Amino acid sequence: SAVISQKPSRDICQRGTSLTIQCQVDSQVTMMFWYRQQPGQSLTLIATANQGSEATYESGFVIDKFPISRPNLTFSTLTVSNMSPEDSSIYLCSVGTSGIGQYFGPGTRLTVT
Amino acid sequence: ELKVEQNPLFLSMQEGKNYTIYCNYSTTSDRLYWYRQDPGKSLESLFVLLSNGAVKQEGRLMASLDTKARLSTLHITAAVHDLSATYFCAVDYWNNAGNMLTFGGGTRLMVKP
Numbered sequence: 001s002a003v004i005s006q007k008p009s010r011d012i013c014q015r016g017t018s019l020t021i022q023c024q025v026d027s028q029v030t031m032m033f034w035y036r037q038q039p040g041q042s043l044t045l046i047a048t049a050n051q052g053s054e055a056t057y058e059s060g061f062v063i064d065k066f067p068i069s070r071p072n073l074t075f076s077t078l079t080v081s082n083m084s085p086e087d088s089s090i091y092l093c094s095v096g097t098s099g100i101g102q103y104f105g106p107g108t109r110l111t112v113t
Numbered sequence: 114e115l116k117v118e119q120n121p122l123f124l125s126m127q128e129g130k131n132y133t134i135y136c137n138y139s140t141t142s143d144r145l146y147w148y149r150q151d152p153g154k155s156l157e158s159l160f161v162l163l164s165n166g167a168v169k170q171e172g173r174l175m176a177s178l179d180t181k182a183r184l185s186t187l188h189i190t191a192a193v194h195d196l197s198a199t200y201f202c203a204v205d206y207w208n209n210a211g212n213m214l215t216f217g218g219g220t221r222l223m224v225k226p
Contacts, residue, residue: 031211042201042218043156048210056210092155099163101146101203102214104156 002027002095004105012111013083020079021108023093028073033102034066037090046091049076083112115140115206119217127225129191134220136185136202143180144205146214147187149198156201160187192224 003026013019023032034046047055047068055068069077080087088111096102116139126132136145144163148156160169162178162185169176173196175188185202199221203214 033213043203043216045213045215048213050210097212099144099161099205101158101161103158106155109153 002029002103004093004095004103006091006093006105006108008108009106010109010111012113015084015112017083018079018081019083019110020077021091021093023076023078023105025074025095029095030073031095031097032070032076033094033096034068034076034078035092035094035104037092037107039089043092046078080110083110085112088112115142115204115215117202117204117215117217119200119202119220121220122218123221123223125223125225126189126192128193131191132189134187134189134200134222136187136204136217138183138185138204138215140206141180141183142204142206143178145178145185146203146205147176147185148201148203150201150219151198159200187220189222192222194224194226197222197224 005024007022032049035043037043045058046061047057049055049068049070051070051073067079090107090109092104092107094102094104118137120135147160149159150156160176165180167178173190178185199219201219202217
């Protein structure tokens, strides 16, 4: 298993601003994932972040809105840009591999006013 | 596109009763995971099912996988209040970025004393 931490744990932000969420893992991992969980909903994959390459975004998510960095094998950031109230969600990072599953960070609860 | 459907989405049951949560998925996969999420918390891995006919049990929960029917079940035996949570199944699939998970909609379980 992996121990994952996220910062901040929660934030309240103004419309039009940006927030960068950090994800730190206690061991080196190849693939890191970013998910969004809207209130009362399931998880939706935003993008996959691999070290040394551009993030791969899922349908409906674009780099201009959700830029991702992956500078090394234990760290990644997700920025939520030009926020609107519709971006209010829990953002989770995870790591894992097929056959083992994914381990999730504690999440960042974002409220946009 | 892989679709994962859970039912029921909401389940209220009495302590001591048995019930089954169903997870159907639309394309071939032989890897399925069950997670638990408590309110305001992240996801906790419950079961990893890696082959047709796989059965895993932990306490009052038992999960199984039928890859031919594209169906997994999570059976609850003699429910207790501590099992109250939201349960998600997630199916493993491959795309250009690697192995991904698609989540079901979640089953919110409430066990009443």
